[in-house]
Each structure stands twice: as structure tokens, then as C-alpha cells.
Amino acid sequence: MSDQIVFENHRFGEIAVNESELLNFPGLPGFPKALRFVVMEHDRDAFFAWLVSVDDPDLAFAIADPWQFFPEYDPPIELRHLNVLGVEGPKDLEVMTIATFAGETVRLNLVAPLLINPRNRRGMQVIFDRTSLSAREEIRPAEAEDGAANPPASVRLQAVPAGSKVDL
Amino acid sequence: MLVLTRKPGESILVGSDVRITLVSSSGTHARIAIEAPGDVSIHREEVYERIAEANREAAMAAAPSIEPLQSQDDPAERDEE
Numbered sequence: 707m708s709d710q711i712v713f714e715n716h717r718f719g720e721i722a723v724n725e726s727e728l729l730n731f732p733g734l735p736g737f738p739k740a741l742r743f744v745v746m747e748h749d750r751d752a753f754f755a756w757l758v759s760v761d762d763p764d765l766a767f768a769i770a771d772p773w774q775f776f777p778e779y780d781p782p783i784e785l786r787h788l789n790v791l792g793v794e795g796p797k798d799l800e801v802m803t804i805a806t807f808a809g810e811t812v813r814l815n816l817v818a819p820l821l822i823n824p825r826n827r828r829g830m831q832v833i834f835d836r837t838s839l840s841a842r843e844e845i846r847p848a849e850a851e852d853g854a855a856n857p858p859a860s861v862r863l864q865a866v867p868a869g870s871k872v873d874l
Numbered sequence: 875m876l877v878l879t880r881k882p883g884e885s886i887l888v889g890s891d892v893r894i895t896l897v898s899s900s901g902t903h904a905r906i907a908i909e910a911p912g913d914v915s916i917h918r919e920e921v922y923e924r925i926a927e928a929n930r931e932a933a934m935a936a937a938p939s940i941e942p943l944q945s946q947d948d949p950a951e952r953d954e955e
Contacts, residue, residue, distance in 0.1 A: 736926030768936050786912035806932040818925045835921045841928045
């Protein structure tokens, strides 16, 4: 009601959300002034969701749960990241990755995932420098195409809930 | 920009809680230690720039090409209308 905010995004038009749904980031590399976002899902089973900027009407990222595509993904999250986000238990952490669509291919940025605490709505993009992870890991075309309308059961079964890989 | 000269073992304080220490230097390389609170992110500039560029690319590409990946209405349904 009173805590509802309305903002404009050029992709989605006018968006109204409750203030409690906002995610607060300390900016993202390349977008230091993008502080508030909302996640928009077109479908609960969809492979991709949107991270839509409240502050920049031109800005939206496609995001994906990396474990849908890379079950072995093991980001080296550190205790200090969890402290900054106020993570107190496994339910306080979600890990998403930014997707880039380039022609036929879709790439996930596994080097710099988004860590989100859904409880206090804080998020940050961390950079795992000095790892063998790729900032442009391609999703195999078969996966992406199948994932379009009809995700293959095998991929879905491999999906690991975000956060479950982190030892607290 | 402030430029300072430091010997190995000497530090620079930035604000009250960031300490930058020259560990050693030899020829073209300097080893630098940085102590900062956990919420201060520290990156090699070229790494940070690479991620910034990847983010910009993702934001640019987000617009049209994602359409086929969205859960779509069945096209057949639309034909019937």
C-alpha cells in the first residue's frame, strides 16, 4: 500500500512492487549507481529470471541459477562475504549468475555470481579472481534450446538449490 | 592524485581502517599488502574491468535475443484467434 513503489523500466514498462521486495546492492561493476533491483520471474519453472534495476530504466539483467546448467559449480564463497550480507544460515543465501545472450549461445558469468540474502534483501556481486571459473561459460546449445520451452528432465533433476553448497 | 614513496615494510593509511603496506619490490614488480574491513572489496583493476565489461555486455544483450528463451505462448493458439 503505502510502501508500494512504482518505477519505469524500458523493457517492462511501469512496474509496481512493494518496497519489501526490493533487493539492495552496493552497485555492480560497470553500474555503480544501480543500487536497487527487483527480480521478475516470468514463470516459476523458467530457466531465466530478470534482475530489473529500479534506478536505471535501461538496465535489466537476465539471471539464472548456475546449478541448473553446471551442477559441479562450486564458487569459493568466503566467510567475509556471508558476514557482509548478514547470512546466518543456509536459507539466507541465494546464488545467481548473470546470463549473456549472444546469438545462438548463452553464457553465464561464473566468475562473478550474485550473492543474495533473501531475508534482509541484500545482494552483492562478488568476483572470484584467481579461479579457473569463466566469466563467459557457455551453456551448451542443446541445453539452452531445450530449456526454451521445455527443460529436459535430466537438467532439472541435477539442479542444486542455491546456497546448499556453502558450508556455514 | 597523491603520490607517495614507501620502503618495504612501510604503510599508508587510507581513512582509519584501510592499511596498504609495501611488502617488497624488485625491478618492475611491487608486492603490496592491503588490510581492509570485509565489506571493502579489493580487486586488481583489470579483473574488475573485465567483470564490468561482462556486465555491460550482458545488459546490452539482454534486450531482444532472450525472447526465444522465455516461456512463450503457444503459437498455435495465436493462429486460431
